[in-house]
Amino acid sequence: MRTDAVSAKKEHPKLTEHEYRFCPRCGTALVRQFRHGRVRPVCPACGYIQYLNPAPAVAVVLLQGNDVLLVRRRYSPRKGYWSLPAGFVEWDEDIRTAAVREVKEETNCDVEVGEVLGAFSAFDDPRTHVVLIVFAGKLKAGSLRAGDDATEARFFPLDALPEDMAFAVHRQVLEEVRDRRKNAAAEQQSEVFCETESTNG
Numbered sequence: 001m002r003t004d005a006v007s008a009k010k011e012h013p014k015l016t017e018h019e020y021r022f023c024p025r026c027g028t029a030l031v032r033q034f035r036h037g038r039v040r041p042v043c044p045a046c047g048y049i050q051y052l053n054p055a056p057a058v059a060v061v062l063l064q065g066n067d068v069l070l071v072r073r074r075y076s077p078r079k080g081y082w083s084l085p086a087g088f089v090e091w092d093e094d095i096r097t098a099a100v101r102e103v104k105e106e107t108n109c110d111v112e113v114g115e116v117l118g119a120f121s122a123f124d125d126p127r128t129h130v131v132l133i134v135f136a137g138k139l140k141a142g143s144l145r146a147g148d149d150a151t152e153a154r155f156f157p158l159d160a161l162p163e164d165m166a167f168a169v170h171r172q173v174l175e176e177v178r179d180r181r182k183n184a185a186a187e188q189q190s191e192v193f194c195e196t197e198s199t200n201g
């Protein structure tokens with residue numbers, strides 16, 4: 001598993017665009033004050049402090065041979081672009097439960113969620129700064145059918161991913177998966193070669 005501090009170009013909206021102007025608890029106009037290391041919106045009436053944190057999301061890499069399952073996005077942002085089955089984790093949800101749910105909703109497939117392939121800071125989602133956890137998954141059952149916020153679901157060869165991928169880290173993690181598989185295959189081949197060599201020698 002690997003973790004990237006900055007894995008996609010920083011182009012998310014400015015932090016201040018996500019700040020509340022009024023207290024969500026009591027409705028008083030917020031003021032900006034230095035609290036816990038940086039300037040944050042603070043309510044002068046009830047003491048509420050708005051902490052802006054990234055939103056955790058999950059994605060699943062489902063392989064069939066050398067092909068990976070992608071879905072075409074029904075809604076903005078990046079409507080019509082391709083992405084891994086992915087989505088935000090609900091408040092009361094375990095990250096793996098969220099991953100299973102998202103795949104079911106978007107592809108109608110039941111999956112087993114396995115190892116973490118990577119955790120990434122994704123700055124190219126205009127809605128928020130996303131912390132994306134990418135899992136390897138295994139298809140269990142279900143007939144592939146696009147659903148929920150996907151208009152299409154289909155497999156693409158890892159070597160021929162669509163040009164119009166919605167998010168940079170999705171492409172990044174798939175390129176890593178592809179390279180890892182190629183390296184593993186090459187290593188296996190060289191092992192076979194060495195064995196043949198030693199047998200002959």
Ligand SMILES: [Zn+2]
Nearest residue numbers: 023026043046
């Ligand atoms: Zn307040």
